[in-house]
Every structure is written in C-alpha cells, then in structure tokens.
Amino acid sequence: MTGMLDMDIMDISTLTPVVPPLATTLAALSALxxxxxxxxxxxxxxxxxxxxxxxxxVVAADNVVRMALYLVFSLGSTAGLFFLAGADFIGAMQLMxxxxxxxxxxxxxxxxxxxxxxxxxxxxxxxxxxxxVAGASLLSLLLTAAFSVDAWRGPGVGVVPAxxxxxxxxxxxxxxxxxxxxxxxxxGRVGYMLPFEIVSVHLLVVLVGAAYLARAKRRRTPRxxxxxxxxxxxxxxxxxxxxxxxxxxxxGAKSALVGGGR
Amino acid sequence: MMGLVLATAMVSPxxxxxxxxxxxxxxxxxxxxxxxxxxxxxxxxxxxxxAGIACMTLKRNAxxxxxxxxxxxxxxxxxxxxxASPYLRADGAPTLGLDGQVVALFVILLxxxxxxxxxxxxxxxxxxxxxxxVDRADDLKG
Numbered sequence: 001m002t003g004m005l006d007m008d009i010m011d012i013s014t015l016t017p018v019v020p021p022l023a024t025t026l027a028a029l030s031a032l033x034x035x036x037x038x039x040x041x042x043x044x045x046x047x048x049x050x051x052x053x054x055x056x057x058v059v060a061a062d063n064v065v066r067m068a069l070y071l072v073f074s075l076g077s078t079a080g081l082f083f084l085a086g087a088d089f090i091g092a093m094q095l096m097x098x099x100x101x102x103x104x105x106x107x108x109x110x111x112x113x114x115x116x117x118x119x120x121x122x123x124x125x126x127x128x129x130x131x132x133v134a135g136a137s138l139l140s141l142l143l144t145a146a147f148s149v150d151a152w153r154g155p156g157v158g159v160v161p162a163x164x165x166x167x168x169x170x171x172x173x174x175x176x177x178x179x180x181x182x183x184x185x186x187x188g189r190v191g192y193m194l195p196f197e198i199v200s201v202h203l204l205v206v207l208v209g210a211a212y213l214a215r216a217k218r219r220r221t222p223r224x225x226x227x228x229x230x231x232x233x234x235x236x237x238x239x240x241x242x243x244x245x246x247x248x249x250x251x252g253a254k255s256a257l258v259g260g261g262r
Numbered sequence: 263m264m265g266l267v268l269a270t271a272m273v274s275p276x277x278x279x280x281x282x283x284x285x286x287x288x289x290x291x292x293x294x295x296x297x298x299x300x301x302x303x304x305x306x307x308x309x310x311x312x313a314g315i316a317c318m319t320l321k322r323n324a325x326x327x328x329x330x331x332x333x334x335x336x337x338x339x340x341x342x343x344x345x346a347s348p349y350l351r352a353d354g355a356p357t358l359g360l361d362g363q364v365v366a367l368f369v370i371l372l373x374x375x376x377x378x379x380x381x382x383x384x385x386x387x388x389x390x391x392x393x394x395x396v397d398r399a400d401d402l403k404g
Contacts (some may be wrong), residue, residue, distance in 0.1 A: 041293060041298050048350040055333055056309070056313055059320065067325075074333070074336075078340060081340060082340075082343050085349060086347045087347065088350045089367075090367060098332070098336075106329065109325050109328075110325055111386070112385060123320050123322055123325050131316045138311075138315060142312065151352070152304065156298060156350040156351060162340075173365075192364050195368060202372075209383075214385050
C-alpha cells in the first residue's frame with residue numbers, strides 16, 4: 001500500500017490491469033495541458049469575474065429585488081477573494097456581517113417598501129448615458145493608477161501566509177504579535193485598542209439610534225400614505241358621522257387612530 | 263507604454279497577433295498559470311468602486327443608493343486586503359501588513375452601522391412620503 005502511495009503518475013499507468021478506470025483517468029489528466037495551471041489564479045479569476053459581473057448587474061438591473069440578489073452574489077464572491085488573498089478572518093467577517101447581516105437588513109428594507117410602482121423606478125436614458133460616460137472615465141483613471149506602480153504589477157511569491165485571526169485579535173486588544181516590516185522604528189507600532197472601543201460604542205449608539213428612528217410612533221399630522229388611503233372610497237356610502245372634516249383636530253385624531261398600531 | 267506598443271507594431275512589418283498581445287502587460291502571460299499580483303485585486307476593486315459610484319448616481323430608489331454605497335465600501339476593502347497580503351507581492355513585503363486587514367475589519371463594521379441608520383431613515387421617509395424615490399425628497403428645498 002505504501003509502495004502504491006509513493007508511485008507517481010507514470011508508475012500508476014503501468015498498473016492498468018489492477019485499477020483500469022483510475023489509471024486511465026490519471027493518464028488522460030496528465031495528457032491534458034493542466035499541469036502548469038495555478039489553481040489559485042483560476043479561483044481568483046472565477047471569483048473576480050463573479051464579483052465584477054454581479055456588481056455591474058446591480059447597476060444594470062432596474063428591479064430592486066434583483067439588485068439585492070446580485071449584491072448578495074457580488075459580496076459573497078468578494079469574500080472568496082479575501083480568502084484567496086490570505087485574509088481568512090476578514091473573509092469570514094465579510095460573509096457573516098455583510099452577507100449575513102447587512103444584506104438581510106437591506107432585503108428587509110426592500111420588502112417593507114416594495115409597493116408595486118416602487119419596485120422598479122427606471123432612470124431616464126440621458127441619465128444612463130451620463131453615468132456610463134462618468135463611470136468609464138472614472139474606471140480608466142483608477143486602472144491607470146493601478147498599473148502605474150511597478151511593484152504592484154509583479155506576480156506574487158506564492159507563499160501561503162499564516163492564519164491571520166490570532167494576530168488580528170491580538171492587535172484589536174492592543175498587542176501586536178505580527179512581524180514588523182523592515183524599517184519600523186522600535187516601539188513604532190501601536191495596537192488598535194482605542195479604535196476598537198470607539199467602534200463598539202459607535203455600534204451601540206447606532207443601533208439605539210436606528211431603533212429610535214424606525215420605531216412605530218403616534219403622529220400629529222396625517223401622513224400622505226394615510227391621506228391616500230382615506231381618499232380612496234372604500235365604502236360606497238359612508239355615514240355622516242364618520243366623514244372626517246378637513247379640520248386639523250379631527251384629522252389628527254383619525255390618523256393617530258390609524259397610525260397607532262404601526 | 264502605448265507608444266512602445268505602436269512603435270513595435272510599426273517597425274516589424276509582419277506582426278502576429280500573439281506578438282502584439284505579448285507587448286501589452288498582463289496579456290503577455292497566461293492568466294491561468296501565472297500567480298496573481300496586487301494589480302489584479304486593484305482591477306477588481308476599481309470595477310466594484312465604479313459600479314458603486316454609478317449605482318449611487320443612477321438609481322432613484324433610496325435602497326439602490328444604499329447598495330451602491332455598499333459596493334463602494336467593498337471596492338475599497340478589496341484594495342485594503344490586497345495591500346495587506348504578502349502573498350501578492352513579488353518581494354513578499356506587503357505595503358500595509360496586518361494594519362490593512364484591521365482597517366478592512368473596521369470598514370465592514372462601519373458599513374453595517376451605516377446600513378442600519380440609513381435603512382431606518384429610508385423607512386421613516388417611506389412612512390412619511392409613501393415613496394422611496396429620492397427625487398421626491400425635496401421638502402428642505404428652499
């Protein structure tokens with residue numbers, strides 16, 4: 001058994017009577033020009049194509065539900081790119097926070113506001129042309145800047161970096177355990193304890209503020225959505241007592257009654 | 263660089279298309295066999311950033327504008343991660359090191375916070391105006 005494990009492809013091809021399907025498959029694979037293929041590059045091209053294609057799909061789609069779906073795929077492919085760059089913890093956070101949290105929030109927003117005329121608000125064709133021209137010029141500027149530095153262009157060394165979760169967590173609590181780059185002065189690096197605390201308090205404030213902004217509240221003035229609903233004749237004959245006059249007090253009482261449950 | 267390409271094409275009378283392509287950077291190498299570099303990630307980041315800017319300027323739905331902001335932040339994040347990675351540089355010395363990954367983490371967290379607040383504002387706007395079309399949000403116009 002160990003002898004079989006030591007054999008390379010050429011030796012396995014001599015064992016054709018023993019394991020014919022495996023040997024023929026391996027021989028066929030070795031005949032294909034895939035020997036020099038860098039699978040990291042292939043996966044990069046796959047994820048990069050998915051991310052760019054779905055990002056352009058977000059721009060091109062008019063339906064907001066489709067835009068949200070394309071954004072999910074684009075951000076998920078971006079997480080794959082992070083994994084391929086050796087940032088495993090950032091890729092996991094991208095999947096958990098962005099795809100699992102932010103996009104669920106966005107999809108809830110889409111569902112809460114998806115009235116029929118609002119699902120696809122089409123921009124005018126002149127706006128499309130203007131955006132295409134501005135986007136093409138911005139993209140050419142960014143690509144020119146990206147190609148302008150020679151050190152960024154060369155192929156990578158191909159060293160698989162160490163997992164970054166532990167140095168990242170230590171840096172967030174203020175201790176740097178990663179290797180300092182050349183030329184760093186002694187004691188010249190600090191941790192990220194203070195930004196970490198600021199961000200955590202910021203998240204708390206933001207969540208309280210978002211809950212305050214989006215809470216159900218009683219209203220003094222009738223909302224346009226209620227005015228729209230009350231303007232439509234639901235009942236054919238309304239009793240005289242419930243026909244609301246246009247006065248402010250009666251309208252306010254009615255809208256508070258309508259909007260109180262929201 | 264383009265002048266060099268044109269000069270090469272003009273000097274040699276018969277130029278095969280492959281030789282022409284070989285003078286253009288990134289097309290001279292087989293992308294399936296060559297390891298990727300920082301510039302590949304920068305291209306993806308530039309495309310996502312441009313798509314996000316186009317989304318922010320083109321869409322009239324407030325949620326579409328939010329999605330554009332998410333795309334812009336992701337394009338920036340790709341650049342941060344690419345500059346943080348020692349895998350992508352020919353000399354193995356990353357520009358940012360671990361700091362790029364920390365900044366990318368903060369960007370993800372702040373994007374989540376921004377999405378929560380912006381979505382609450384959008385829902386408030388929808389409750390008050392019965393629309394999410396930002397062109398109709400002109401109450402503060404003087």
